Every structure is written in structure tokens, then in C-alpha cells.
Amino acid sequence: MSQNIPLSPRPPHPLHDVAHRVLSVAQLRARGVSAAQASAQCLPGGPWQHLLPGVYLLHPGPPTGRERLHGALLYAGRPPASARRAEARPSESGYGEAMVTGLAALALHGFATAPDLGSPHRVDVLVPRTRRLRSTRFVEVVRAAPIPVGAYRDGLPVAPVERALADAVAGLAEARDVRRLLTEAVRGGHGEPAAVVRELSAARLLGRPAVADALDALRAEGRAVAEERLYAMVREHGLPAPLWNVDLRLPGGPHLGEVDAYWPDEAVAVELDTRAIRSGAAGGAERDGAAHGGAGADGQWSAYAAKRERLERLGVTVVHLTPGKLREAAEQQATVVRTALMASADRDPAAYVVVLPR
Template sequence: MTRSLLPTHSDVRAAFPHGVATARELVAFGFSERTVYKRCLDGGPWQRILPGVILLFTGRPTRDQQVLAAVLLCGPGCVVTGVEACRRLGLRRGLPPAPVDGGYAEVHVLLPDSRQVRCCSYVKTERTGRMPTAVSRGGFLLAPLPRACLDAARCMTRRGDVAELLSDPVQRGLCTVAELASELTAGSRRGIALPGQVLAGLRAGVRSAAEQEARRMWRGTGLPEPMWNATVRDARGAVLGVADCWLDDVAMAWEIESGEWHMSPADHDRTVERAARFTAAGVVYTATKPRRVRLDRAGVVATLRATYAQAKARPRPPLHATPADAG
């Protein structure tokens, strides 16, 4: 093919509006394979981001272009999962910081068992006989939220990150604990210890990393087993709020209170208002910052025992509590 017959820059831009294409697509479009790779040499107008995948510009790719390149590398039928899918499905808690534009964070891609594509650069490939039914977000096919969460959690090493990641969609009503547990059981056995422990806490009503830590500490208090994230109502049935930790026999509430676990100032305001309603209704209420739970367990335990004794010494108010729906 002579140079005059090559597709123009406008032709290429119209055919590949995202600025990413496979070498095979470019050859089919009218370029020779030699021309494609020559244009990727130093000083050329293109660059190779992954084997057989070309950026049709110079400079750093956006995150969307990186993910598209990963999808093109893996071929039709692949599904993005893990941290990238979680982020695109709206989760934020427990995830590593989002890469700045042009940052090469890992993209985890699921492939059918029959497909063989090796991990390469920032792309992590995983062959599976359980290809999920994908959901579409922003032009990308993603694993459903429970699958994406568990695929991400299996690769995490910090309990707090796993707890925040798995509790976030449950708190927001995006999926249930049962759906997460079902995915844990059905999936790979690799890396399931931490997710399994966190899900046990979620079934008991624990809904954050701070509460997970508090629940482990509680076993050393010698106090009765509480309800976690229990809904508390007054004698007329009006909801006073949800208590992080509720001692029903004495109507005592323990709040794991810190701005570091609240998603917005409005959430913190609601916490303060809830505490005021509890106190007005006769609840014996105490709050502890997560940092103190970690660093001064003996002091926290002593405070809880003293608060429980105070609650037990007064008449119990006519309040009713129901445990969190862990389904």
C-alpha cells in the first residue's frame, strides 16, 4: 500500500474515538503491520501500551484508556472485576486511593477458562469457569458487585480494608450479606480467611472496620453479648435510631464514634442527633473513638463495665430493640 492510500488522521480518529485500538484492528482498517509498529517507535505518533494494543497518541493515557486497553488485550467476553470494578460500581471505602489520571493501577480481568491471556504490566488476568453475567457501567462490562467485592477482598491483607469494603455495599443497600456469603462460598478458596471472618461479623450486624475491632475487644469485657447495629424504638414504636452496640437487658448504647469512619459531615451530625434522642429517652449512652479501642483496650473495657453497672442500677426505660437484618 502506498503512503497516499493510508487512512488519514481524521479517519483513524473517527474509527477509534477513544484513542485505543489493537494492532489487528489497525491492520484491518488499512495499515500494514509494519507501519503500525513503526509508528510506535520513539518519536512516532503512536505508542504501544500492551502487547498488540496501541495508543493512537503520545503522552499519558487516561484511566478509561488504560482499562479499555486491558479489555482489548483480553478480548471479547472478558469482564473487569476487583478494585477497578468496585470503584466503577460506586464503592470507595476500603479501596486503595484512585489513581490520578495516567496512573497505572492494576486492572483485574476475568476470562473464560478456554481463553489464555497472560498477566502483563498492570493487567491481572484470571481464567474462570464461573464467568459472571456482566453489568455495564460507562461503556465497560463489569462483574456484579458481590463478585467484584470478593475478588478484591481476596487480594487484600489488611482486615480493616476488607471490613470497610464489604460493609460499604451492605450499609448502602447495594447488596446483602447473604449475596456476599454466597459468592465467597462459590468462588476460589484462595485468600478467603479474612473475607470469611469479616462476613461472620457482618452476619452479626457489624458494619465497619471500627465495629469489627470493637466486636473482637468486647469478648474480653465479661459483659453480656450485645446486638450490633440494632434498631431502637420507644414505647410508642417510634424509631430513635440504630445503636452501634446495644445491651438490651439494661438499655445501654455504645457508639464507635469518630469522623474517620463517617462518610460526610452530615453523617456525623446525624450521629450527634441520634445520641441526643437516645439520652432523652433514658438510654445510658457512651461513645469511644476507634483509636482508643486500638490503643487503650483496658481503659475502654473499664469504661464499658462502669457504664453497664450504671445502666443496671437504674430502672430500665420501656424501649425495644431489634437486631440488624444480616440477610
């Protein structure tokens, strides 16, 4: 049999209109190419090659990083037999519910510390737990129930940063590598520390030595980023300058608590609520559906509540702000603080407290 047989007697759609040169057997069939014809094109010396089971690479050279990603998604997505045009909407891409996760997803999200997409690393692909699909060649199948809501990056479906991080960390043994990824997630603004820790907790990764060693760096980075957002909120929304990072005490008396910002004339304090960064357990759930405990978060919240009660008994208004709200709604949070400052004129004078640097 000739290795250069025509793709079909009269193909309904010419193959030169395919942007990525990677097609599934179903997509080829929709273009008039039978499985036998496709296999013939992949004989030694032929112009095509089998990239993955049921997926063909329409040139003889090594696949590019993008072609590997498309091939992995086509393999995991099992596209329908109907033809897919190059300009089809993402929902018509043939990927089904499959999405890239792990290190490849982080690279698509823009992580500088993730391997380049052109490197020959494995491609993790997230699929529904009910899918009967095996990992093969460079594709690692990862199952989830339910499938998270992803996003499109460069035309490819990608798992959310927190889920992609957890799947990437699951395959890393070195604390150094884990620390770099987690630190960049927060420093680069890709995700909230609390959400990252919750996903790691749900994946039951917090007990791994490499992850446990990296958590201190994540907490410190998350705290620093939250403080930067608080400084920016005060500056950009015209709030009066407070005393930053102070310790409040009664004159000659007990310690009342530390706060992140304090306006002594108005007796208004702001405290960053970063307790979830430490535990990641509040409201979380295991991926297998079992309830996840939140004792650490509950204990931290009790400490917050006790401090707030002590201060408010003395006439100090305490405003709790979360890192997420500072990121997503800084103007709204500035309004909350401004309202508390303005309301001080209508309150009874607060007790005198000593303000010391933290």
C-alpha cells in the same frame, strides 16, 4: 524509515473519530493500518506507543485510567478484525466475553473505598476459563467458568459486585482493607450480605485470616441494614407499630425465642431470616463445580423451624422475611404482614406470652 509515515494511503475510516484513542491491532487493520505501520508509529519519539501486546495507545503521553481499562479489555477480548464504530452497541465493542473485575470494577460500581481509576493499580479482567491468555504488564487475567452475567458501567463491561469483591479480596492481605470493602458493599446498597458471603465461600476465601476477621463487621452491617429496611417497610406502608426486638417467654416458663417485631394484640411476629449472612453456604457451589456444604445454614434453619413451631403451637403467627425481599419487594412483604395481622381476627386467641426487651 520516517517515524511520521501516513497511517495508510487512503484510510477507510479517519482515526479522529475514535473516542478513546486506544485500538487493537485488528481494529487498526480494519482502518487500513498495517502492523508494520503501527509499529513504526511507536518508534522512539513517535506519536504512538504499545500499551499492551496487540493494543496501541494513540498518543505519546501516559495512559489515563479509562484508557488502561479499554486497553485491558481489548487485550483480553481479542476483538474481531471488523471495524468498530464509536457509536457501536456494547456487544460490538470488541471486548468479547471479557469484563473488568476486582478493585477496578468496584470503582466503576461506585465504591468510594476502591482506588481511583486513575491510579496505577493493576486491572483485573475476567475471561472464560478456556481462554489461553497470560497476565501481562498491568493486566491480571482472572478465569471463570461460567462467566457471570455482568453489567455495563460507563460503557464498560463489569463483573457483578459480589464477584468483583471476591476477586478484589483475593489480592488483599490487610483485614482493614477487606473490612472496608465488605462494609461498603452492604452499607452502600451494592449487594446483599448473603450473596457476598456465598461468593467469598465459592472462592474459598472464608478461611483467610483477613476475611475471617472482616466477617463479623459484614454480619453486623448486614443485620443493621436489614433492620432499617424492616423499619422502613412498616413506616412507609402504613402498618401498625409493633414492639421491636423483643424476647418472648411463657409466664414463669421457658424462653420461646427472640423476634424482630411483635404485634401482641394480633399475636403476629416477624423474624428476619439472616442465616445465610452467617454461613453463606446455602445452595452455594465452588467455582470449580464441586458441591459446597451447608451444614451451618442447615443448623440455623433447624433452630428457626423449632422456634417457629413452638410459637405457632401457642397461636403466634411467625412471618419470615429476608433482607433481599425487603430490598426488592418491600410492598409485597408489607402485604404479607398485613394479611397475617388481619387474619388474627379469625383465629382462636393465642396463649398469653410475656414480652421482654431483647
